[in-house]
Amino acid sequence: EIRGCGNILGAAQHGNIAAVGYDTYTLLIQEAVAELKGQPVLRRALPPVEAAVDAFIPEQYVPSEAQKITLYKRISGARSVEEVHELHEELADRFGTPPGPVQRLLGVMQLRALGAEVGAKSIALTKTAVSVTFDSPRLLTRRLRNALIQQFGDRAAFSWENGPSIAFALDAAGDPLATARAFLEFLAHYETHPRFD
Known part of the structure:
Protein backbone atom coordinates (compact mmCIF):
# COMPACT_ATOMS: atom_id res chain seq x y z
CA GLU A 1 0.00 0.00 0.00
CA ARG A 44 3.18 13.42 -28.56
CA ALA A 45 1.38 13.14 -31.85
CA LEU A 46 1.34 9.84 -33.68
CA PRO A 47 3.55 10.34 -36.74
CA PRO A 48 2.35 9.37 -40.21
CA VAL A 49 3.92 6.17 -41.54
CA GLU A 50 4.45 5.60 -45.25
CA ALA A 51 4.99 1.87 -45.71
CA ALA A 52 5.42 -0.04 -48.95
CA VAL A 53 3.53 -3.08 -47.60
CA ASP A 54 0.05 -4.54 -48.07
CA ALA A 55 -1.60 -3.72 -44.74
CA PHE A 56 -5.38 -4.13 -44.52
CA ILE A 57 -8.21 -6.27 -43.13
CA PRO A 58 -9.29 -8.79 -45.80
CA GLU A 59 -12.98 -9.48 -46.38
CA GLN A 60 -12.38 -13.20 -45.78
CA TYR A 61 -11.08 -12.41 -42.28
CA VAL A 62 -13.76 -9.87 -41.23
CA PRO A 63 -16.75 -10.06 -43.63
CA SER A 64 -18.80 -7.28 -42.00
CA GLU A 65 -18.01 -3.80 -43.36
CA ALA A 66 -19.30 -2.19 -40.16
CA GLN A 67 -16.98 -4.34 -38.03
CA LYS A 68 -14.05 -3.55 -40.32
CA ILE A 69 -14.66 0.20 -40.04
CA THR A 70 -14.81 -0.08 -36.25
CA LEU A 71 -11.62 -2.15 -36.19
CA TYR A 72 -9.78 0.28 -38.49
CA LYS A 73 -10.73 3.15 -36.16
CA ARG A 74 -9.54 1.27 -33.10
CA ILE A 75 -6.31 0.13 -34.75
CA SER A 76 -5.50 3.61 -36.06
CA GLY A 77 -6.12 5.06 -32.59
CA ALA A 78 -3.64 2.75 -30.81
CA ARG A 79 -1.14 4.97 -28.97
CA SER A 80 1.25 2.32 -27.64
CA VAL A 81 2.84 -0.97 -28.65
CA GLU A 82 0.92 -2.55 -25.76
CA GLU A 83 -2.40 -1.35 -27.20
CA VAL A 84 -1.49 -2.82 -30.60
CA HIS A 85 -0.59 -6.12 -28.92
CA GLU A 86 -3.93 -6.14 -27.09
CA LEU A 87 -5.75 -5.53 -30.38
CA HIS A 88 -3.83 -8.45 -31.92
CA GLU A 89 -4.98 -10.69 -29.07
CA GLU A 90 -8.56 -9.49 -29.43
CA LEU A 91 -8.57 -10.10 -33.20
CA ALA A 92 -7.15 -13.59 -32.69
CA ASP A 93 -9.84 -14.35 -30.10
CA ARG A 94 -12.72 -13.01 -32.21
CA PHE A 95 -11.74 -13.95 -35.76
CA GLY A 96 -8.87 -16.45 -35.54
CA THR A 97 -5.17 -15.97 -36.30
CA PRO A 98 -4.73 -12.68 -38.18
CA PRO A 99 -3.55 -13.20 -41.78
CA GLY A 100 -0.45 -11.51 -43.22
CA PRO A 101 -2.10 -8.22 -44.28
CA VAL A 102 -3.60 -7.74 -40.78
CA GLN A 103 -0.27 -8.63 -39.13
CA ARG A 104 1.42 -5.99 -41.32
CA LEU A 105 -1.28 -3.42 -40.48
CA LEU A 106 -0.65 -3.99 -36.78
CA GLY A 107 3.11 -3.85 -37.42
CA VAL A 108 2.76 -0.45 -39.08
CA MET A 109 0.75 0.77 -36.08
CA GLN A 110 3.54 -0.46 -33.77
CA LEU A 111 6.02 1.63 -35.79
CA ARG A 112 3.70 4.61 -35.40
CA ALA A 113 3.45 4.17 -31.62
CA LEU A 114 7.22 3.78 -31.28
CA GLY A 115 7.69 6.82 -33.50
CA ALA A 116 5.59 8.89 -31.10
CA GLU A 117 7.78 7.70 -28.21
CA VAL A 118 10.97 8.94 -29.89
CA GLY A 119 9.58 12.26 -31.13
CA ALA A 120 9.35 11.29 -34.81
CA LYS A 121 7.67 13.71 -37.18
CA SER A 122 7.28 11.03 -39.87
CA ILE A 123 8.39 7.50 -40.72
CA ALA A 124 8.93 6.07 -44.20
CA LEU A 125 9.45 2.35 -44.77
CA THR A 126 10.58 0.81 -48.05
CA LYS A 127 11.92 -2.67 -48.77
CA THR A 128 15.47 -1.39 -48.30
CA ALA A 129 15.34 1.25 -45.55
CA VAL A 130 13.39 2.91 -42.77
CA SER A 131 13.71 6.67 -42.49
CA VAL A 132 12.76 8.56 -39.33
CA THR A 133 12.42 12.35 -39.47
CA PHE A 134 12.36 14.11 -36.11
CA ASP A 135 10.37 17.10 -34.86
CA SER A 136 13.43 18.81 -33.42
CA PRO A 137 17.16 18.82 -34.26
CA ARG A 138 17.79 18.50 -30.51
CA LEU A 139 16.60 14.88 -30.70
CA LEU A 140 19.35 13.85 -33.12
CA THR A 141 22.28 14.51 -30.79
CA ARG A 142 25.92 13.59 -31.21
CA ARG A 143 25.50 11.07 -28.38
CA LEU A 144 22.62 9.35 -30.19
CA ARG A 145 24.51 9.36 -33.50
CA ASN A 146 27.53 7.77 -31.81
CA ALA A 147 25.33 5.13 -30.14
CA LEU A 148 23.71 4.27 -33.48
CA ILE A 149 27.08 4.01 -35.25
CA GLN A 150 28.41 1.82 -32.45
CA GLN A 151 25.33 -0.44 -32.55
CA PHE A 152 24.64 -0.57 -36.30
CA GLY A 153 27.78 0.65 -38.09
CA ASP A 154 27.25 2.17 -41.52
CA ARG A 155 23.62 0.94 -41.71
CA ALA A 156 22.58 4.25 -40.10
CA ALA A 157 22.92 7.47 -42.14
CA PHE A 158 22.09 10.96 -40.88
CA SER A 159 20.70 13.96 -42.72
CA TRP A 160 19.57 17.50 -41.88
CA GLU A 161 18.47 18.42 -45.41
CA ASN A 162 14.67 18.14 -44.93
CA GLY A 163 14.74 18.18 -41.15
CA PRO A 164 16.83 15.97 -38.86
CA SER A 165 16.50 12.35 -39.96
CA ILE A 166 18.03 8.90 -39.75
CA ALA A 167 17.91 6.42 -42.62
CA PHE A 168 18.50 2.84 -41.51
CA ALA A 169 19.37 0.22 -44.16
CA LEU A 170 17.29 -2.95 -43.87
CA ASP A 171 18.49 -6.48 -44.51
CA ALA A 172 17.11 -7.54 -47.91
CA ALA A 173 16.52 -11.10 -46.68
CA GLY A 174 14.76 -10.09 -43.47
CA ASP A 175 11.29 -8.85 -42.59
CA PRO A 176 11.32 -5.05 -43.13
CA LEU A 177 8.63 -4.38 -40.51
CA ALA A 178 10.39 -6.47 -37.84
CA THR A 179 13.76 -4.84 -38.57
CA ALA A 180 12.25 -1.34 -38.57
CA ARG A 181 10.50 -2.14 -35.27
CA ALA A 182 13.80 -3.34 -33.72
CA PHE A 183 15.49 -0.12 -34.86
CA LEU A 184 12.72 2.06 -33.38
CA GLU A 185 12.78 0.01 -30.17
CA PHE A 186 16.50 0.81 -29.93
CA LEU A 187 15.68 4.52 -30.32
CA ALA A 188 12.86 4.26 -27.76
CA HIS A 189 15.19 2.54 -25.28
CA TYR A 190 17.81 5.21 -25.89
CA GLU A 191 15.10 7.81 -25.23
CA THR A 192 15.05 6.77 -21.56
CA HIS A 193 18.68 7.95 -21.16
CA PRO A 194 20.02 11.52 -21.38
CA ARG A 195 19.84 12.72 -24.98
CA PHE A 196 20.95 16.30 -24.98
CA ASP A 197 24.64 17.18 -25.39
Missing part, protein backbone atom coordinates in the same frame (compact mmCIF):
# COMPACT_ATOMS: atom_id res chain seq x y z
CA ILE A 2 1.30 3.44 -0.91
CA ARG A 3 0.22 6.10 1.60
CA GLY A 4 -1.91 8.80 0.04
CA CYS A 5 -2.53 6.75 -3.07
CA GLY A 6 -6.08 5.84 -2.15
CA ASN A 7 -7.66 3.19 -4.32
CA ILE A 8 -5.91 4.07 -7.59
CA LEU A 9 -4.80 0.49 -8.25
CA GLY A 10 -7.43 -1.27 -6.16
CA ALA A 11 -10.31 -3.46 -7.27
CA ALA A 12 -12.46 -0.45 -8.11
CA GLN A 13 -9.93 0.74 -10.71
CA HIS A 14 -8.87 -2.65 -12.09
CA GLY A 15 -11.65 -2.68 -14.69
CA ASN A 16 -10.44 0.65 -16.09
CA ILE A 17 -6.88 -0.62 -16.42
CA ALA A 18 -8.05 -3.84 -18.06
CA ALA A 19 -10.23 -1.90 -20.49
CA VAL A 20 -7.55 0.43 -21.85
CA GLY A 21 -4.24 -1.27 -21.01
CA TYR A 22 -1.71 -0.28 -18.37
CA ASP A 23 0.35 2.09 -20.58
CA THR A 24 -2.70 4.01 -21.74
CA TYR A 25 -4.13 4.07 -18.21
CA THR A 26 -0.93 5.58 -16.79
CA LEU A 27 -0.90 8.12 -19.66
CA LEU A 28 -4.48 9.09 -18.81
CA ILE A 29 -3.59 9.42 -15.12
CA GLN A 30 -0.55 11.59 -15.96
CA GLU A 31 -2.70 13.81 -18.18
CA ALA A 32 -5.38 14.13 -15.49
CA VAL A 33 -2.79 15.03 -12.82
CA ALA A 34 -1.17 17.63 -15.12
CA GLU A 35 -4.60 19.08 -15.88
CA LEU A 36 -5.50 19.32 -12.17
CA LYS A 37 -2.18 21.04 -11.44
CA GLY A 38 -2.84 23.52 -14.23
CA GLN A 39 0.18 22.28 -16.19
CA PRO A 40 0.10 21.84 -19.96
CA VAL A 41 -0.77 18.32 -21.08
CA LEU A 42 2.07 17.09 -23.25
CA ARG A 43 0.96 14.46 -25.71
Whole structure:
Protein backbone atom coordinates (compact mmCIF):
# COMPACT_ATOMS: atom_id res chain seq x y z
CA GLU A 1 0.00 0.00 0.00
CA ILE A 2 1.30 3.44 -0.91
CA ARG A 3 0.22 6.10 1.60
CA GLY A 4 -1.91 8.80 0.04
CA CYS A 5 -2.53 6.75 -3.07
CA GLY A 6 -6.08 5.84 -2.15
CA ASN A 7 -7.66 3.19 -4.32
CA ILE A 8 -5.91 4.07 -7.59
CA LEU A 9 -4.80 0.49 -8.25
CA GLY A 10 -7.43 -1.27 -6.16
CA ALA A 11 -10.31 -3.46 -7.27
CA ALA A 12 -12.46 -0.45 -8.11
CA GLN A 13 -9.93 0.74 -10.71
CA HIS A 14 -8.87 -2.65 -12.09
CA GLY A 15 -11.65 -2.68 -14.69
CA ASN A 16 -10.44 0.65 -16.09
CA ILE A 17 -6.88 -0.62 -16.42
CA ALA A 18 -8.05 -3.84 -18.06
CA ALA A 19 -10.23 -1.90 -20.49
CA VAL A 20 -7.55 0.43 -21.85
CA GLY A 21 -4.24 -1.27 -21.01
CA TYR A 22 -1.71 -0.28 -18.37
CA ASP A 23 0.35 2.09 -20.58
CA THR A 24 -2.70 4.01 -21.74
CA TYR A 25 -4.13 4.07 -18.21
CA THR A 26 -0.93 5.58 -16.79
CA LEU A 27 -0.90 8.12 -19.66
CA LEU A 28 -4.48 9.09 -18.81
CA ILE A 29 -3.59 9.42 -15.12
CA GLN A 30 -0.55 11.59 -15.96
CA GLU A 31 -2.70 13.81 -18.18
CA ALA A 32 -5.38 14.13 -15.49
CA VAL A 33 -2.79 15.03 -12.82
CA ALA A 34 -1.17 17.63 -15.12
CA GLU A 35 -4.60 19.08 -15.88
CA LEU A 36 -5.50 19.32 -12.17
CA LYS A 37 -2.18 21.04 -11.44
CA GLY A 38 -2.84 23.52 -14.23
CA GLN A 39 0.18 22.28 -16.19
CA PRO A 40 0.10 21.84 -19.96
CA VAL A 41 -0.77 18.32 -21.08
CA LEU A 42 2.07 17.09 -23.25
CA ARG A 43 0.96 14.46 -25.71
CA ARG A 44 3.18 13.42 -28.56
CA ALA A 45 1.38 13.14 -31.85
CA LEU A 46 1.34 9.84 -33.68
CA PRO A 47 3.55 10.34 -36.74
CA PRO A 48 2.35 9.37 -40.21
CA VAL A 49 3.92 6.17 -41.54
CA GLU A 50 4.45 5.60 -45.25
CA ALA A 51 4.99 1.87 -45.71
CA ALA A 52 5.42 -0.04 -48.95
CA VAL A 53 3.53 -3.08 -47.60
CA ASP A 54 0.05 -4.54 -48.07
CA ALA A 55 -1.60 -3.72 -44.74
CA PHE A 56 -5.38 -4.13 -44.52
CA ILE A 57 -8.21 -6.27 -43.13
CA PRO A 58 -9.29 -8.79 -45.80
CA GLU A 59 -12.98 -9.48 -46.38
CA GLN A 60 -12.38 -13.20 -45.78
CA TYR A 61 -11.08 -12.41 -42.28
CA VAL A 62 -13.76 -9.87 -41.23
CA PRO A 63 -16.75 -10.06 -43.63
CA SER A 64 -18.80 -7.28 -42.00
CA GLU A 65 -18.01 -3.80 -43.36
CA ALA A 66 -19.30 -2.19 -40.16
CA GLN A 67 -16.98 -4.34 -38.03
CA LYS A 68 -14.05 -3.55 -40.32
CA ILE A 69 -14.66 0.20 -40.04
CA THR A 70 -14.81 -0.08 -36.25
CA LEU A 71 -11.62 -2.15 -36.19
CA TYR A 72 -9.78 0.28 -38.49
CA LYS A 73 -10.73 3.15 -36.16
CA ARG A 74 -9.54 1.27 -33.10
CA ILE A 75 -6.31 0.13 -34.75
CA SER A 76 -5.50 3.61 -36.06
CA GLY A 77 -6.12 5.06 -32.59
CA ALA A 78 -3.64 2.75 -30.81
CA ARG A 79 -1.14 4.97 -28.97
CA SER A 80 1.25 2.32 -27.64
CA VAL A 81 2.84 -0.97 -28.65
CA GLU A 82 0.92 -2.55 -25.76
CA GLU A 83 -2.40 -1.35 -27.20
CA VAL A 84 -1.49 -2.82 -30.60
CA HIS A 85 -0.59 -6.12 -28.92
CA GLU A 86 -3.93 -6.14 -27.09
CA LEU A 87 -5.75 -5.53 -30.38
CA HIS A 88 -3.83 -8.45 -31.92
CA GLU A 89 -4.98 -10.69 -29.07
CA GLU A 90 -8.56 -9.49 -29.43
CA LEU A 91 -8.57 -10.10 -33.20
CA ALA A 92 -7.15 -13.59 -32.69
CA ASP A 93 -9.84 -14.35 -30.10
CA ARG A 94 -12.72 -13.01 -32.21
CA PHE A 95 -11.74 -13.95 -35.76
CA GLY A 96 -8.87 -16.45 -35.54
CA THR A 97 -5.17 -15.97 -36.30
CA PRO A 98 -4.73 -12.68 -38.18
CA PRO A 99 -3.55 -13.20 -41.78
CA GLY A 100 -0.45 -11.51 -43.22
CA PRO A 101 -2.10 -8.22 -44.28
CA VAL A 102 -3.60 -7.74 -40.78
CA GLN A 103 -0.27 -8.63 -39.13
CA ARG A 104 1.42 -5.99 -41.32
CA LEU A 105 -1.28 -3.42 -40.48
CA LEU A 106 -0.65 -3.99 -36.78
CA GLY A 107 3.11 -3.85 -37.42
CA VAL A 108 2.76 -0.45 -39.08
CA MET A 109 0.75 0.77 -36.08
CA GLN A 110 3.54 -0.46 -33.77
CA LEU A 111 6.02 1.63 -35.79
CA ARG A 112 3.70 4.61 -35.40
CA ALA A 113 3.45 4.17 -31.62
CA LEU A 114 7.22 3.78 -31.28
CA GLY A 115 7.69 6.82 -33.50
CA ALA A 116 5.59 8.89 -31.10
CA GLU A 117 7.78 7.70 -28.21
CA VAL A 118 10.97 8.94 -29.89
CA GLY A 119 9.58 12.26 -31.13
CA ALA A 120 9.35 11.29 -34.81
CA LYS A 121 7.67 13.71 -37.18
CA SER A 122 7.28 11.03 -39.87
CA ILE A 123 8.39 7.50 -40.72
CA ALA A 124 8.93 6.07 -44.20
CA LEU A 125 9.45 2.35 -44.77
CA THR A 126 10.58 0.81 -48.05
CA LYS A 127 11.92 -2.67 -48.77
CA THR A 128 15.47 -1.39 -48.30
CA ALA A 129 15.34 1.25 -45.55
CA VAL A 130 13.39 2.91 -42.77
CA SER A 131 13.71 6.67 -42.49
CA VAL A 132 12.76 8.56 -39.33
CA THR A 133 12.42 12.35 -39.47
CA PHE A 134 12.36 14.11 -36.11
CA ASP A 135 10.37 17.10 -34.86
CA SER A 136 13.43 18.81 -33.42
CA PRO A 137 17.16 18.82 -34.26
CA ARG A 138 17.79 18.50 -30.51
CA LEU A 139 16.60 14.88 -30.70
CA LEU A 140 19.35 13.85 -33.12
CA THR A 141 22.28 14.51 -30.79
CA ARG A 142 25.92 13.59 -31.21
CA ARG A 143 25.50 11.07 -28.38
CA LEU A 144 22.62 9.35 -30.19
CA ARG A 145 24.51 9.36 -33.50
CA ASN A 146 27.53 7.77 -31.81
CA ALA A 147 25.33 5.13 -30.14
CA LEU A 148 23.71 4.27 -33.48
CA ILE A 149 27.08 4.01 -35.25
CA GLN A 150 28.41 1.82 -32.45
CA GLN A 151 25.33 -0.44 -32.55
CA PHE A 152 24.64 -0.57 -36.30
CA GLY A 153 27.78 0.65 -38.09
CA ASP A 154 27.25 2.17 -41.52
CA ARG A 155 23.62 0.94 -41.71
CA ALA A 156 22.58 4.25 -40.10
CA ALA A 157 22.92 7.47 -42.14
CA PHE A 158 22.09 10.96 -40.88
CA SER A 159 20.70 13.96 -42.72
CA TRP A 160 19.57 17.50 -41.88
CA GLU A 161 18.47 18.42 -45.41
CA ASN A 162 14.67 18.14 -44.93
CA GLY A 163 14.74 18.18 -41.15
CA PRO A 164 16.83 15.97 -38.86
CA SER A 165 16.50 12.35 -39.96
CA ILE A 166 18.03 8.90 -39.75
CA ALA A 167 17.91 6.42 -42.62
CA PHE A 168 18.50 2.84 -41.51
CA ALA A 169 19.37 0.22 -44.16
CA LEU A 170 17.29 -2.95 -43.87
CA ASP A 171 18.49 -6.48 -44.51
CA ALA A 172 17.11 -7.54 -47.91
CA ALA A 173 16.52 -11.10 -46.68
CA GLY A 174 14.76 -10.09 -43.47
CA ASP A 175 11.29 -8.85 -42.59
CA PRO A 176 11.32 -5.05 -43.13
CA LEU A 177 8.63 -4.38 -40.51
CA ALA A 178 10.39 -6.47 -37.84
CA THR A 179 13.76 -4.84 -38.57
CA ALA A 180 12.25 -1.34 -38.57
CA ARG A 181 10.50 -2.14 -35.27
CA ALA A 182 13.80 -3.34 -33.72
CA PHE A 183 15.49 -0.12 -34.86
CA LEU A 184 12.72 2.06 -33.38
CA GLU A 185 12.78 0.01 -30.17
CA PHE A 186 16.50 0.81 -29.93
CA LEU A 187 15.68 4.52 -30.32
CA ALA A 188 12.86 4.26 -27.76
CA HIS A 189 15.19 2.54 -25.28
CA TYR A 190 17.81 5.21 -25.89
CA GLU A 191 15.10 7.81 -25.23
CA THR A 192 15.05 6.77 -21.56
CA HIS A 193 18.68 7.95 -21.16
CA PRO A 194 20.02 11.52 -21.38
CA ARG A 195 19.84 12.72 -24.98
CA PHE A 196 20.95 16.30 -24.98
CA ASP A 197 24.64 17.18 -25.39
